[in-house]
């Protein structure tokens with residue numbers, strides 16, 4: 414495929430701005446989504462398969478993508494979840510002993526359209542200045558007006574419920590069934606490395622579909638509950654919010670990550686909003702307000718919790734702050750076993766500074782279990 418003629422391609426933004434490139438591997442096609450960028454230098458395979466990215470066209474700010482190939486174990490779900498890929502230099506060749514295929518093969522297997530040779534620095538500067546917006550990538554370079562019409566029909570990410578598109582259809586189990594603790598996880602777009610992190614801390618997990626009811630989770634007789642990351646706007650996720658409310662009412666141990674964190678905030682009456690530009694990268698600085706320590710975190714979100722409302726809410730405490738823009742990065746409920754973070758302690762990709770949060774979850778479970786037994 415390497416020397417095949419590559420089709421001309423465009424990135425057309427919702428405001429009419431056009432960037433030019435070439436379709437990877439001589440492909441033809443068109444893909445729509447919200448354009449967003451990730452600043453991570455590594456971890457592209459994990460990012461492409463993270464269900465939180467469903468419906469998004471990903472711009473990689475790293476200038477070389479594909480150079481270390483892919484490995485079938487380095488996925489965060491069973492398929493690519495981004496809607497399309499935009500890069501500067503696409504590496505058809507790769508070099509890494511652990512790789513088992515090229516990125517081109519991996520994209521082909523998942524039928525994903527990728528566009529290279531785009532001036533990604535100019536594109537990212539543009540999005541930073543003009544905010545997140547819908548876009549289309551396409552090889553139909555002579556059909557700009559037609560593409561514009563179709564693009565106008567693509568719904569905005571604001572208000573969009575996407576958890577149902579990526580959640581498991583049936584419940585399933587993860588980990589060792591003889592583990593000491595049982596955790597019920599609500600899958601609103603869960604990443605595999607979250608399951609690995611919880612299971613490796615002596616927990617057996619049952620994973621439930623996005624529309625499961627609290628009673629479904631409770632029937633597993635779990636020691637703790639988990640609300641996952643995931644795509645789209647948290648506001649329409651009424652089922653998940655209902656589950657969170659029931660868990661909170663009973664003061665059961667609960668941990669939420671990213672979309673799960675936003676759901677917990679909404680369950681407490683605190684609203685979320687669409688950010689001008691989200692946080693997507695693997696070096697985002699966060700301050701833990703309880704310990705005073707900084708952590709370098711992996712992030713991927715386009716919505717955030719309203720800080721003023723969270724501060725005014727007497728049931729909540731802000732535990733973490735994003736140091737770039739002072740947005741809420743972590744919450745805990747006062748006098749309850751409930752906490753959540755806006756970022757990704759499971760990393761994959763990213764640093765492991767925040768893995769202590771999984772320890773904290775299991776500690777909370779342990780304490781709650783001791784109290785119930787006595």
Ligand SMILES: NC(=O)CC[C@H](N)C(=O)O
Pocket residue numbers: 465641642643644645646647670671672673691713714715716717
């Ligand atoms: N990683 C996530 O869970 C993302 C949450 C939500 N979809 C957002 O963009 O803010």
